[in-house]
Amino acid sequence: MPRIMTKCPTTDREVPTVYRMTRAQLDMLEGEFAFRCAACDEIHRWRRDEAWVEEGADRPPVIVLNP
Secondary structure (H helix, E strand, O other), X not given: OOEEEEEOOOOOOEEEEEXXXXXXXXXXXXXXXXXXXXOOOOEEEEEHHHXXXXXXXXXXXXXXXXX
């Protein structure tokens, strides 16, 4: 399941929240959610319009086999 990402207001870095869900599930969220930031170790709050699904996480992995 893809991670939900947001931006750290202290460092301005993209950081993962502790939440995992699909784009459809993210689109249905209402309210604020909190997490401890991996970039600055502070507690941040985010809303749906400040978050996104991790790029490429909803695609199946590419498997390369040796011929």
